[in-house]
Amino acid sequence: MNATAQGARTVEAFRLRGRRVREADRAVGCAYRAGRRTLALRTVLFPVTEFAHALPMVLILLVGGAAYLDGKVGLGVVVTGSLYMRRLVDPLDRAPTWVEQVQRSSASLARVKGVGLVAGAPATDVRQPADDRIGVRGVRYAYPSGAHDVLRDANLTGCPGERLALVGTSGAGKSTLGKLLSGVDVPSSGSVLAGGVPVAELAAADELGNRIVLITQEHHVFMGTLRDNLTAATPDADDDALRTALALVEADWAGALPDGLDILLGTGGVHLDAAQAQQLTWPGWS
Ligand SMILES: Nc1ncnc2c1ncn2[C@@H]1O[C@H](COP(=O)(O)OP(=O)(O)OP(=O)(O)O)[C@@H](O)[C@H]1O
Ligand SMILES: [Mg+2]
Structure with a gap:
């Protein structure tokens, strides 16, 4: 649905509206049914686990209370028994959370290990390209x-x-x-x-x-200054090189920003007021 909203113009151009609406309805219906099903499971699971955790304590209090009334054990024994039971139940209560964390960590570790597998061994003896043809x-x-x-x-x-x-x-x-x-x-x-x-x-x-640079449809802005974002690609570039690069992509308006290359981007950055934004002119902005 997000892709459809972002590509609304393409959807309109290819007259895909009906198809995308049907697809969105199907996806929403699917998510709704999955949500209801998991909610139903949770309404059974949570009371059962709560009951299972409370049951031993109730038994200890009942049996211990009866034994205390009969004079077979002291009050301290009953209290100690119930406290031990509490200490025993608490870790069991947290165990499902640990299992979930282990599952998440395993998935993340698999991804990290996967990156290593894809990268392959660096080549040692590389031929030099004869020209710039691709x-x-x-x-x-x-x-x-x-x-x-x-x-x-x-x-x-x-x-x-x-x-x-x-x-x-x-x-x-x-x-x-x-x-x-x-x-x-x-x-x-x-x-x-x-x-x-x-x-x-x-x-x-x-x-x-x-030789080859890929500029993707997705753009990423890292938290930090404009300079940090630019030097991520070429760490040893000086300010003149960065300004030249900005000018090349018609972003020399960046020079008019408060703090210039040191302006903070991302969350916590400077919010431009309307007057400042108007001062910045770029053909891509309208
Ligand atoms: N990571 C991926 N895993 C599996 N299939 C993929 C992946 N990325 C793209 N595809 C599939 O490969 C096909 C080509 O995708 P691609 O992104 O290259 O198309 P495109 O021509 O660039 O489209 P667009 O104009 O929307 O950018 C599509 O069917 C897409 O669903
Ligand atoms: Mg594409």
Whole structure:
């Protein structure tokens, strides 16, 4: 639904409104039914666990109370017994929370370990690209979780100075091709080359960043200053280099910001009032 709202213009353009509404209704219905089902389970589970925790204490108090009234045990014994029982029940009460934490941690650990598996060993002997051409030769690619090929027999040649626009319907595989070109992923078969050398080889040797840069649809702003955000890519860049980079993407309005490159971005940043925002002019803003 979020994607539909964000891509509302595409949805309208492709007359997908009815389909997206039906899809959203189905997803909401599914979430509603799942919510009701888990609520029903919780209304049974919670009273049962509460009862199971209270039962031993009730038994101790009943049996201990009867024994005390008969004069078989002292009051201290009954109180001590009930306190021990409380100490015993408390950890049992917390055990499900620990199990949940262990499950979450295992999932996170699996992700971290997965990153290590994907990265592969850095290449030691890397060939130097002959020129700045990029080539896609008979590439086939399927996501590990996907059932079908996203790209099949894809071919492309890009020469220096050329500007290529890849156009296609949503889901056609444009971003996927971008990921392959930037060495983020490797094709299932075929090859993606920069100057005749496979980009995956260059990426493994940290050589690719100087030749191919992927700018994704999603943008991330890290908490910190504008300078911190820019130097995340090139730590040793000086202020002149950062200003040149900003000018290149027509963001030289950043120079007019209060504090310039030291302005804080993200939560806790400076909120521009309307007058300040108006002073900043950028063609992309309207
Ligand atoms: N991480 C992923 N795992 C599994 N399938 C994926 C993944 N990312 C994309 N896909 C699938 O691969 C296909 C191509 O997706 P891709 O993002 O490359 O399309 P696109 O042409 O860039 O679309 P858009 O114009 O919406 O950006 C789609 O069917 C999509 O559902
Ligand atoms: Mg895309």
